[in-house]
Amino acid sequence: MTGFPLRRQCATLLVLMLAVCVAGTALRARPQNASADDHFQLGAQALTDGDFGKAIKEFDAVIAERPAFAEAFFNRGLAHQELGQMADAAADFQSALRLKPGLRGANLFLGIAYYKTNDFSRARTAIQREIKLSPNDAKALMWLGIVELGAGEPEAAIAPLDKAAELAPKDVDILYHRGRAHLTVSNRSYQEMYEADPKSWRVHQVLGQAYAESERYMDAIAEYQKAIEIAPNAPSLSEGLGDAYRMSTQLDKAEQAYSRELELDPQNLMAMYYLGEIRVLRGNGAEALPILQAVLKEKPKFADARYYLARGLAEVGQNAAAEEQFKLVIQDSPESELAQRTYYQLGRLYRVMKRPQDVERAMQEFQRLKVAADARESANLEQRKKAHAERDADQNP
Amino acid sequence: MRFAFRMTAIAAWAVSLASTLAVSVVWLSSATETPSFPGTRATGSAAFEDITEASGINFRYVSSHTSKKYLIETMGSGVALFDYDNDGRLDIFLVNGAPIADPTPKGTVPRKDGPSTWNRLYHQKVDGTFEDVTEKAGLQGIGYGMGVAVGDYDNDGYEDLFVTGYGRNTLYHNNGDGTFTDVTASSGLAGSGWSTSAAWVDYDNDGLLDLVVLRYVTWDWDDFWCGEHREGYRAYCHPDLFSPIAPMLYHNDGNGHFAEVTQQAGFAKPGKGLGVAIGDYDKDGRPDIVIANDSMPEFLYHNDGGGKFSEVGLSSEIALDDNGKTYAGMGVDFADYDNDGWPDLVITNLANQRYAIYKNTGDGSFTYASEPTGIAAMTVMHSGWGVRFLDFDNDGWKDLLVAQGHDLDTIELSSPQLRYREPLLLAKNNNGKGFMDVSASSGPVFAKKWVARGLATGDIDNDGRIDAVITTNDGPAYILRNVTRTTNHWISLQLTGHKSNRDAIGAQIKLTTKDGSQYAMVSTAGSYLSASDKRVHFGLGQNTEAKSIEIRWPSGNVQNLSSVQGDRLVKIEEPSAAKENN
Secondary structure (H helix, E strand, C coil): CCHHHHHHHHHHHHHHHHHHHHHHHHHHHCCCCHHHHHHHHHHHHHHHHCCHHHHHHHHHHHHHHCCCCHHHHHHHHHHHHHCCCHHHHHHHHHHHHHHCCCCCCHHHHHHHHHHHCCCHHHHHHHHHHHHHHCCCCHHHHHHHHHHHHHCCCHHHHHHHHHHHHHHCCCCHHHHHHHHHHHHHHHHHHHHHHHHHCCCCHHHHHHHHHHHHHCCCHHHHHHHHHHHHHHCCCCCCHHHHHHHHHHHCCCHHHHHHHHHHHHHHCCCCHHHHHHHHHHHHHCCCHHHHHHHHHHHHHHCCCCHHHHHHHHHHHHHCCCHHHHHHHHHHHHHHCCCCHHHHHHHHHHHHHHHHCCCHHHHHHHHHHHHHHHHHHHHHHHHHHHHHHHHHHHHHHHHCC | CHHHHHHHHHHHHHHHHHHHCCCCCCEEECCCCCCCCCCCCCCCCCCEEECHHHHCCCCECCCCCCCCCCHHHHCCCCEEEECCCCCCCCEEEECCCCCCCCCCCCCCCCECCCHHHCCEEEEECCCCCEEECHHHHCCCCCECEEEEEEECCCCCCCCEEEEEEECCCEEEEECCCCCEEECHHHHCCCCCCEEEEEEEECCCCCCCCEEEEEECCECCCCCCCEECCCCCCEECCCHHHCECECCEEEEECCCCCEEECCCCCCCCCCECEEEEEEECCCCCCCCEEEEEEECCCCEEEEEEECCEEEECCCCCCCCCCCCCCCCECCCEEEECCCCCCCCEEEECCCCCCCCEEEEECCCCCEEECCCCCCHHHHHCCCCEEEEEEECCCCCCCCEEEEEEECCCCCHHHHCCCCCCEECCEEEEECCCCCEEECHHHCCHHHHCCECEEEEEEECCCCCCCCEEEEEECCCEEEEEEECCCCCCEEEEEEEECCCCCCCCCCCEEEEEECCEEEEEECCCCCECCCECCCCEEEEEECCCEEEEEEEECCCCCEEEEEEEECCCEEEEECCCCCEEEC
């Protein structure tokens, strides 16, 4: 239900864009018949204005005078499509394509017309023809994905939608449908997995992930434990368990889980990182250091790992090394929230090192970043307040 | 039999002491005069049991919910445990709200409209039950109440009451005859804005109790819709939406009047204060003040002397958590949980934040210790308000009792794993190394789910085990009797100052047994909106006596006692000499 208005919105946008484009092309291409030109211009304007009935009449007049004018059929097809007259629209798009097989957009809108009559097979064929003509048309790729989703083929939808997202990474419609495709595929996969073996450890793993994502950590822990009971040597389960324990701040148990994960998969960097972080948080910096150093050897830009390495170094009294690492964290991203926290830790470190002037400087930087962050937060809040007020005014005029 | 034996033993010891030592320990009393509450009995391994019904207390806090979800509706109220008539038994004062119009026009200061919203004073009778003496005492109250602070501000030997509220605070002078007089106008303590917790403290050690009054936010019945914009989802707004406001510091002029000295004392930093506690964190002999702020850095006011304070929360490392982040500070207590001689801090906050334990390092700073003490893991899913360090099992280590419940009554819609109503938390101190959640094994009362807010502690039945009173938002107040079965011993100290303020608030006590030393400061403040028994309670473990007790009075006097028998209340008068050793 929620998809339709969005689809319609996209289609409308495309129609208007193409109508103007096609109209412009037509006028430039066919200037010799003044009467047809006038009708074409009036039709294009009516299309832009949303007066689709009038547009059809104007394009009827153009076609009566110039029955081989492909753009007129195309534009009339767009008007029919907007009025929900899909059969008429498809017929016009087909006529346009017969007259001008390379007419840009005609295959796409023909495909959309088929899609709207649930003829997914012909819709797919038409849109694929459009993509062959314009391989980097993100909207055509999106519509192919939408058609595949409508046809119950979410796996086939993923490739065109991924490509569309690559071409138009900020197009919310494309991102929406891409997300829908991936979600559908994953849900179907999980469903098939469950039907294949309801007692599989994978089922518990998926449930564990789902509970963890909805912040139901106790439930997540229970599911991961069940999975591990069935498959004690399967990698990633202990990591998931560790994540759930960590998020519920049962750090002692999280530490055990990550340690187990690393027995099974010694190269699991995230398990290594979290094990190191937890050991620092639990005041066991000495045991955290080699792990975090190993993580940073693999991923030198892992700022959070460096932050905890620095904290671990501070814990074991390697103050100069800790200072150096903290400074590297700040250097990488001097205005970030992590930098703010790092200045706070630096201030604490300098206090231990009995460098009061540096304490002062670090805390001043911490305060500066905090004030800036608070100001941003305040601005957001003011916007929210304003939005609240406007919404209340709308609802209680 | 047991009762008779103890009385004899105590009397013999008292005579012996008085006749052989020219000391200031002048009076000793048994701690077993009050019989058990009727209809109650220790069961199983329970630590606490709910004796509200048998106690005769029937109080219900009225928060006055509205469709506007005014923030004040969810903040709850305070409770005081104090002995207003000096009969040796703790009485209970409960703060109540007032009706709120829906909507309420800006500038409104709500007023109580009858008995259902009165504050209540319950007098404890000889049999351990309570009688409502509110009207006789004249403590019905006027406005929308929040918190309460207890202190004998005029040193006349009777505890006075300061009641905070929205728009106006009230000082009640205890007349000593079971009645109180509203002396707000002459005292200059009416205040303004939205006041929350308050604390009596003699910050300049002049022998007169001064007063700290926190204020929450700048707020005036603001009608913001927070939470999802649909029926049933409107939520109380986050305090970030409102501006912080400075607390009020009042100096006791000694003539019944208080001078507001907030600015000149350096106490004017705007905050969002909800909880206040006092403690001398750097042992310089001057009481310092910690303020739990909601969703902004916590404050620690170092007492510089000369009537001046410096806010050192950030530099002392109590302002933030270990990651440099703020949290919703609500309740606070200041006590030495690891018996190293340096008072530590606990600050409660909201779910997903972890209550903060700050271990005093002794060098003027603190270490965030929520993770290594186990407090983080046991509290991450909970929201805490009233909190007290108390040695519930008398093993010589201060445990934690926390009143819990989320502030949002819609929290389960937005965060299904969290709960609006929550059980209490009892965390047992593992010899100063950390804490263990023992709630589940501490009696059915810990299975009950309340929207708990205020919490005060004290030995209500004088049996040597610390009891508690909990307030709940829009619900009853609960009286929890400590029924812990233990062979551990205890001692309770009631100090009376002469050169110092009469309540001896700020006096520091070091008690030593064969097992080591424990430390405490006399205070009625701490927790959330509440005031606790001023008597200082120590568990002695298996020791029957304290080898020594050292008292550093606010006046500077130092008093030493030795071989003080346990399992009793010891009343101690401040000596007149500068230093006295017994």
